[in-house]
Amino acid sequence: MSCEPWQCAEIAATKKANAITKPEVAVAMIKRAARPILVVGSNATERWMEGRQLIDYIIDFAKASKVPVVATAHMVGEFLKRGFEPAGFMSAMDIGNRLVDPTWQGLDGKGHPDLALFVGLPYYMEALILSGLKHFAPDLKTITLDNLYHPHATWSYPNGTLEEWASNLKVMTSKFEGGQ
Template sequence: MSCEPWQCSEIAATKKANPIQKPEVAVAMIKKAARPILIVGSNATERWMEGKQLIDYIIDFAKASKVPVVATAHMVGEFLKRGYEPAAFMSAMDIGNRLVDPSWQGLDGKGHPDLALFVGLPYYMEALILCGLKHFAPDFRTITLDNLYHAHASWSFPNATLEDWANNLKVMTQKFEGGQ
């Protein structure tokens, strides 16, 4: 699996994301976070793995991990159709803009998140938002759950096949299930 930006013309960053070689590593970091959030973009209904849409994997993961979900674009409707209510919905730009503001008190008004998980935004949009966070919220941690390496995140899975992606998401979900 390669740790090069998925889109070839995406400029490699001077400060690059640490690769996540095993989903257990991501799980450990999420568990360590006090106030994580999961930002889910419009590709959640565009990507299919093993006959199942990405959004369905995400719902399983969100239910197991209890990480609050922020749905971007029109994804809130897709979550609601599946009987899952995200913690919030707003544009990808809005959530990025709030995350760079240290005075923002999070979705519940109780404190700024300390970790943001990203998945399913158009690659270049996600890269740009991650870059904004890297520069303007340097102490804030970001992880991408995509199967595409994002250099601007704090941690990213390497480029991986759909099969590996599905497996990673399933393993992460399983690690949270059973009250872990």
């Protein structure tokens, strides 16, 4: 496990993501958040772990944690095919742009998110969006659930194997009531 940016040149200057050393740390932060959202990108159907697609792990996690899901690109269709309805869907750029707007009241119109989770976007796109949030959404905390270290997040898992990734997601899911 390494806390170096997955893509070598994706270097942060003075503000670098804290490492999530075990999934319970991420769970604690999610439970502490009042208005979390989970942004899921197009790699959700491209990444396979233990014979299942990433999207299947994410559905389990979202059902257990009750964190509203925002599907980017065309991923909403993939969620619907699996009988799961995301809270919203829009392009990755649009959700990033809304998150830097302090007046945006979230998908339900009830308040700005205080925690944004990201998973499954192309690495460099996710890195850029996390950079935008680091710079322009100072009150927002960000966590990436990918198995690749993202220096621009507030919290990130270190670079890990697919097995570790699957394990982390399963442990996280199990720590919520709905995941028991």
